[in-house]
Amino acid sequence: MKRSVAIVGGGASALFLAVSLDTSKYKVTIYERNKTLGRKFLVAGKGGFNLTHSEPVNMLTARYTPIDFLHSTITRFDNQHFRDWLASIGIQTFVGSSKRVYPIKGIKPIEVLKAVLNILEEKEVQIKTEHTWMGWDEDNTLIFNKNTSIKADFVIFALGGGSWKVTGSDGLWQSFFEEKNIKTVPFQASNCAFKIEWNQDFIVKHEGTPLKNIAIRCNDNIQKGEVVITKFGLEGNGIYGLSPQIRASFLKEGVATIYLDFKSVWTLSILQKKIENAPSRNMGQVLKKTIKLSPAAIHIIKSKLSKTDYLNPERLAFYIKNLPLTIIDTSPIDEAISTVGGIDRNEVDPNFQFKQLPDHFCIGEMLDWDTPTGGYLLQACYSMGLYLGEYLNQQTRLSH
Ligand SMILES: Cc1cc2nc3c(=O)[nH]c(=O)nc-3n(C[C@H](O)[C@H](O)[C@H](O)COP(=O)(O)OP(=O)(O)OC[C@H]3O[C@@H](n4cnc5c(N)ncnc54)[C@H](O)[C@@H]3O)c2cc1C
Numbered sequence: 001m002k003r004s005v006a007i008v009g010g011g012a013s014a015l016f017l018a019v020s021l022d023t024s025k026y027k028v029t030i031y032e033r034n035k036t037l038g039r040k041f042l043v044a045g046k047g048g049f050n051l052t053h054s055e056p057v058n059m060l061t062a063r064y065t066p067i068d069f070l071h072s073t074i075t076r077f078d079n080q081h082f083r084d085w086l087a088s089i090g091i092q093t094f095v096g097s098s099k100r101v102y103p104i105k106g107i108k109p110i111e112v113l114k115a116v117l118n119i120l121e122e123k124e125v126q127i128k129t130e131h132t133w134m135g136w137d138e139d140n141t142l143i144f145n146k147n148t149s150i151k152a153d154f155v156i157f158a159l160g161g162g163s164w165k166v167t168g169s170d171g172l173w174q175s176f177f178e179e180k181n182i183k184t185v186p187f188q189a190s191n192c193a194f195k196i197e198w199n200q201d202f203i204v205k206h207e208g209t210p211l212k213n214i215a216i217r218c219n220d221n222i223q224k225g226e227v228v229i230t231k232f233g234l235e236g237n238g239i240y241g242l243s244p245q246i247r248a249s250f251l252k253e254g255v256a257t258i259y260l261d262f263k264s265v266w267t268l269s270i271l272q273k274k275i276e277n278a279p280s281r282n283m284g285q286v287l288k289k290t291i292k293l294s295p296a297a298i299h300i301i302k303s304k305l306s307k308t309d310y311l312n313p314e315r316l317a318f319y320i321k322n323l324p325l326t327i328i329d330t331s332p333i334d335e336a337i338s339t340v341g342g343i344d345r346n347e348v349d350p351n352f353q354f355k356q357l358p359d360h361f362c363i364g365e366m367l368d369w370d371t372p373t374g375g376y377l378l379q380a381c382y383s384m385g386l387y388l389g390e391y392l393n394q395q396t397r398l399s400h
Pocket of ligand 1: 008009011012013014031032033034038040044045048049050132133134158159161163164167168169170171173336337364365366373374375376378379381
């Protein structure tokens, strides 16, 4: 008799696990609270659908915090593996100028999702929608709404993080695990906007303006990219990747200081020479015409510097490359692209099996790890899904 696998939650990691399971061995069922699967996967397409990132594996694995938690998982099923697999199901990808990997032009997230769902259909994976998991009863039977209870040989939780509740990932499952004495870590926003107290005059002029090609430093970590000025503060890939460092500063000091480098392509001495040798002595003109800073960048710099520093080429050059800004908060959790927190990493073994609950596993964003946006989140879901799939396919134990 086939053994049964119940996958609770039907997002990215559940789908990747299900496609990799050997259905000649297992009767696989996905239980999802929504009417459809993969709703967060679909919103991931908004503003650029990064399936993975193309950098070499040693750099890829270094993007995850803590660095060792997903190392062997991602090395086993890496970004090239993911791209090859996508190609095998008809989803060709390309590497953008940012080195992020996108589906080729014309392929929308819904088509990627459909290609995955087709495989599940071919593999006869059962899909039970509108099934909300509500905890366990005394003998570890899974309790769902509509008075349904389910027992399976293997149970895999893939319930997602705690942001974008509208997609179904509300994180309310934490209490069920706590009742079982499985430690959870409170959710915090990651890859989110950060709050800065701009002055009114600045925000009226520059709300919605991007700061392009900048580098931002926080606690010796540097992120290059673009950020957008918002009423709330700053958001965008130029700052999302610093989420772990900013959160660490909050924990230690209550606030965080970031340093903006508006001219990361030039060294400090080159920049200083350009300012000194500029044809104009009007600093506003020098910054605009010679250094080619945007009006928003010039406004930030001018508002933060004393007149003496602003008129001194050495000091001015220093601040163009090291402008401190104070961050006072993160965006609300629900608005974050991802969350940290969830199941404490120490509760699972290297195959993502709960140490206290044999044959029960947990994958995806519901575990406490972090990574920047740019394809790394979905890469981790893919790697974890396939890694666990491979492990389960190797199990030879007979049915209970
Ligand atoms: C706006 C946005 C843009 C993004 N863009 C990208 C991107 O371009 N690249 C990238 O790599 N990542 C991106 N991400 C992140 C990525 O989508 C997530 O990290 C990924 O979907 C997490 O997968 P998961 O399977 O762990 O959880 P989810 O995809 O969140 O799936 C969890 C599932 O569990 C279900 N569920 C929850 N509780 C229950 C319950 N009690 N009973 C039954 N079912 C339940 C939910 O309904 C959900 O379907 C983006 C995220 C957002 C919000």
